[in-house]
Amino acid sequence: MKKNPLFQILLLGLLAGEAAHAGSFVVEDIKVRGLQRISAGTVFNYLPVAVGETFSEEKQGSAIRALFNTGFFKDIILEREGDTLIVNVVERPSVAKIVIEGNKDIKKEDLAEALKKIGLAEGKVYNKQILDKVEQELRRQYFSHGKYGLKIKTEVTELTRNRVGIHIDIAEGKVAKIKQINIVGSRAFTNDALKKDFELSTTNFLSFYSKDDQYSKQKLSADLEKLRSYYLDRGYINFSIESTQVDITADKKEIYITINVKEGDVYTLEKVKLSGELVVEPEELVKLVKVGPGETFSRKNATETSKAISDRLGDEGYTFANVNMVPEINESNKSVVMTFFVDPGKRVYVRRVNFKGNTKTRDEVLRREMRQMESSWAASSKIERSKTRLDRLGYFEEVGVETPPVVGAADQIDVNYSIKEKASGNLQAGIGYSQVQGVIFNANVxxxxxxxxxxxxxxxxxxxxxxxxxxxxxxxxxxxxxxxxxxxxxxxxxxxxxxxxxxxxxxxxxxxxxxxxxxxxxxxxxxxxxxxxxxxxxxxxxxxxxxxxxxxxxxxxxxxxxxxxxxxxxxxxxxxxxxxxxxxxxxxxxxxxxxxxxxxxxxxxxxxxxxxxxxxxxxxxxxxxxxxxxxxxxxxxxxxxxxxxxxxxxxxxxxxxxxxxxxxxxxxxxxxxxxxxxxxxxGKAELFFPVPFLSDVKSVRIGTFMDAGTVSKGFEISNMRYSAGLSGEWLSPFGAIAVSVAQPFNASDTDNVQNFQFTFGSGF
Known part of the structure; x- marks a missing residue:
């Protein structure tokens, strides 16, 4: 009998549908096997199927992917026992301990924190692929410290209860020092003049403190901007940095930096104009202009002019004023017409002046120091001066200020001062010492x-x-x-x-x-x-x-x-x-x-x-x-x-x-x-700078000084005495401490020289 083709197609479709239906079932229960540390609830939380739902082969792939994406498992198999879904898992091991050895330049705590950020820490799930990231992160940390000869060896040891121990052995190597910085293409200025304000430098007697001979990509970027500013402030409008090469020697000990520049020509100012909405008398704004016709173009002076005009507008309540520099370059005669376009924006009022943090100090004590009043135009200089006056009271450790706009009002701001009070009361009884006064007993309330x-x-x-x-x-x-x-x-x-x-x-x-x-x-x-x-x-x-x-x-x-x-x-x-x-x-x-x-x-x-x-x-x-x-x-x-x-x-x-x-x-x-x-x-001249490796710069400082002075029955300059040396001052919890080491220049035989001097328990 001849078969009907249409009948055959319908029969095959029916059989295929039955087969698909045979692979699907309604889940009456879910069981998880192989768990050691992870709870079954965690698996159920990520599993995209629940009891009572129909489970098919299409859902099998998505379920396995969802569980793998958790990162908790290295193997997952789904099985069916009757109408029960069986989830067989093999957990990834956890990191029991991390041992770092050989590190000297970077503290273990800092390295551990860096590794934690990329996912490697004690108690976390171990992933073999993360070891590559570990090496990359360690290299990044050490390269930022100039150690390019770094060698890293990582060893993973299996422990009981599905745990691993990770041992990282670091050979830091020596710090690579900048051997040379060359600026190629500079004809108008010497390399030394161009590099004078660079953060990076070749090794000098202060490099042990400043680390300026250690290469840093961030510092190089800052130096390139300084180089660009150096030329732009001297009229080289078309100056450009063509390329930068950083080369390290084969032994990883020396670095050579080459900067290729194109200077261009010097441009002068032909004309300076003010345009836009001049809400302040033009005569006042003209006084703030720091550039003039015939002068060599200077981006620094132009920027300072823009800021000075903005600040002046800010004192009139135009807090969000913009003053844009619009240069018109004439290539034929190498000149520039500079236009300062003034966009004052809306005039802004101060709705409220608020204080936060004064749990003890009365509100009136703070408000009487305010130079910015409520319901008046916002003046940038008055807001900042008010902050300074609060800071000078001596009652607070820190004073901050913010000027958020008022929601729903385009012309109002609030001025919020946040303060941190310090103990303004003092009950002391103690002992101090001075080389002159000897032991000092003191009590102070x-x-x-x-x-x-x-x-x-x-x-x-x-x-x-x-x-x-x-x-x-x-x-x-x-x-x-x-x-x-x-x-x-x-x-x-x-x-x-x-x-x-x-x-x-x-x-x-x-x-x-x-x-x-x-x-x-x-x-x-x-x-x-x-x-x-x-x-x-x-x-x-x-x-x-x-x-x-x-x-x-x-x-x-x-x-x-x-x-x-x-x-x-x-x-x-x-x-x-x-x-x-x-x-x-x-x-x-x-x-x-x-x-x-x-x-x-x-x-x-x-x-x-x-x-x-x-x-x-x-x-x-x-x-x-x-x-x-x-x-x-x-x-x-x-x-x-x-x-x-x-x-x-x-x-x-x-x-x-x-x-x-x-x-x-x-x-x-x-x-x-x-x-x-x-x-x-x-007379005194003194250079103060922070103590190396010390973060608290508000209560301690050191300096180098030169002193000169005389005492006489009349003003006898011929009897002046001179000295120079180093000083240190610390406002300690136990009293002020001052130390100095000085060498007199012209002491006479009758003078009492005392090179080392200090006081403890007295004010400066």
């Missing part, structure tokens, strides 16, 4: 921010071989709403001159006084004080002739009422360890006519900090002072003389020993001792 009001109260007691002193003081920095401060203090001190390296006489002084401070503007303050003082002098059998003559002429007990006037201009960013800004102080003091002694003292001191980089700060300081008697007092009383030498003056000379000497009485058998003078000159 002070509160700079009593009850969170910003007022200061302190009581101090100090006792040393030189001086015994008691003092009680109070200060209210905002005695009035306008910022006028008021304070008072009472005290008593007894000093032994001989122990202080000066003439042999003793003094006892009781004093009481009050003071006012009047702010003239943001940076200037006028101070006024009145002080009532009772001074008693006691001579000894070894006192010099000057002391004996003074007591004969004026007596040994004096009641004086003095008034003082002072002016301070302060722009320093911090009160302690400043890094920028400066300070000028002028002071004048005179006893009122009719006092037992009539004299005056005037002085001027100026210092300035120049930030050379994020870590280096240069300071210069100059001070001059003079005093004399008037009325019935012929000269400045000797116990008011100025002294020089020591840690706070010209280092390298013993405290108080610079300047005139006294005249021993006949037959006393004494040698001349420092007597001080009526005038003082002091």
């Amino acid at each position: 002070s509160q700079d921010n009593i009850f969170g009001t910003g007022k200061r109260v302190n009581f101090a007691f100090n006792n040393s071989s030189i001086m015994t002193r008691y003092n009680l003081g109070y200060r209210d920095p905002y005695f009035t709403l306008d910022g006028v401060s008021m304070g008072w203090d009472v005290g008593y001190s007894a000093r032994k001159g001989y122990q202080a390296n000066i003439s042999r006489y003793n003094t006892n002084v009781a004093n009481a006084g009050f003071n006012f401070g009047i702010p003239l503007n943001e940076f200037d303050n006028l101070g006024f004080d009145v002080d009532l003082k009772q001074t008693e002098i006691a001579d000894t059998q070894f006192s010099p002739q000057e002391v004996v003559d003074f007591i004969r002429d004026y007596g040994d007990s004096f009641l004086t009422l003095s008034t003082g006037l002072g002016w301070t201009h302060d722009t320093m960013n911090r009160a302690v360890f400043a890094t920028s800004g400066g300070q000028q102080r002028f002071s004048a003091l005179a006893t009122v006519p009719g006092s037992d002694l009539e004299y005056y003292k005037i002085g001027y001191k100026q210092q300035h900090y120049f930030p050379l980089s994020s870590d280096f700060t240069f300071r210069i300081l100059g001070e001059v002072a003079y005093g004399d008697g008037y009325g019935n007092t012929n000269d400045l009383p000797f116990f008011e003389n100025y002294f020089g030498g020591g840690a706070q003056s010209v280092r390298g000379f013993r405290d108080n020993t610079l300047g005139p000497r006294d005249t021993p009485r006949p037959l006393s058998g004494q040698t001349p001792r420092p007597f001080g003078g009526s005038s003082k000159i002091l």
Whole structure:
């Protein structure tokens, strides 16, 4: 019988459907076999089939892939027993321990953290493929430290309970040093001039600290940008870096860097224009332009001009202003027409000024330091100045500021200050030491921010071989709403001159006084004080002739009422360890006519900090002072003389020993001792930098310095003394510590040289 083809096709389709149906079943149960550490619940969580669902051959592949993707298993087989799905697994071993040996340059903790980031850590699942990543990561770590001769050997040991131990043996090799940096194609400038500000360098005497002779891709990128800026700041608009090659010798010890450049021509400025929406008077903006026609084009000056205009607009509330530089280059005459296009954007108001973190300090203490007011235009300089004023209070460890926009308002921002308070109260009792004062017993109870009001109260007691002193003081920095401060203090001190390296006489002084401070503007303050003082002098059998003559002429007990006037201009960013800004102080003091002694003292001191980089700060300081008697007092009383030498003056000379000497009485058998003078000159130049390998740069610093100074009866420059050396300062929890090692340049035979000096337990 002849078969119908259509019938045959239908029959084959029916048989195929039955076969497919035969491979599918409804899962009544799921069992997992082979688990050791991983729970069955974990498997069920990743398995894309559940009890009650139909399982087919199509789902088998997706189920196996899902379980493999977990990384927990190295083998998976799915089987069927009746209507039960059997999941057979073989777990990957876990990492029981990782042993790293041979590492010296990088700590084990740092290496372990790096390996953890790529998935290798104790307790994690071991994957053989990850060992390749381990070697790549270790090489990356060591290459960043300049060690290109690195050799790594990895050994995996199987342990019980399906675990492995990994042993990594590292042979670091020596650090590859930069042997040479060549800039090819530079005709206008020498290689040394171009490389002067590079972070990378060949080996020098500071390389052990700066590591600048170790190659780094990131540092090279930064240096290439510096090179580009060097040319663009000197008119080479078309300057380009054609290529860069970094070659290492076969022994992996030396690196050669070659930079190929194309200088191009020098371009000058033909014209400078301002355009756009000039919301500030054009005359004001013109003053901020730091480039002009006829000058060589400088990207640096153009960028500074753009920033200066933006900052000026920011002070008017245009916080998000953009000032774009649009250069029009004329190739024929090598000139540039520079246009500064001003887009002020919307004027922005400050909705709220908020403070966070002041759990103790009252809100009003913070708000009175604000220069940016609520509901007024946002001024960038005022917001930053407010932050600086908070930082200078001394109540906080850190002060931060953010200016988030107000949601739903395009012209409003909030100013949020976040502060971290520090303990402003201090209860101390301890022992300090000074090379001059010897052992110092001290007790101090002070509160700079009593009850969170910003007022200061302190009581101090100090006792040393030189001086015994008691003092009680109070200060209210905002005695009035306008910022006028008021304070008072009472005290008593007894000093032994001989122990202080000066003439042999003793003094006892009781004093009481009050003071006012009047702010003239943001940076200037006028101070006024009145002080009532009772001074008693006691001579000894070894006192010099000057002391004996003074007591004969004026007596040994004096009641004086003095008034003082002072002016301070302060722009320093911090009160302690400043890094920028400066300070000028002028002071004048005179006893009122009719006092037992009539004299005056005037002085001027100026210092300035120049930030050379994020870590280096240069300071210069100059001070001059003079005093004399008037009325019935012929000269400045000797116990008011100025002294020089020591840690706070010209280092390298013993405290108080610079300047005139006294005249021993006949037959006393004494040698001349420092007597001080009526005038003082002091100068300092110091470069501060952080201690190598130390992260805390706010409480410790070191420096190299040069000091100069003299004390005399008149301004005698010929008696100036000079010294240079190294210094270290640390604001430790136990008190301030200052150390210096200095070498005097022109010490005379009569000078008391003291190369190493330190103090502990006293302020700077």
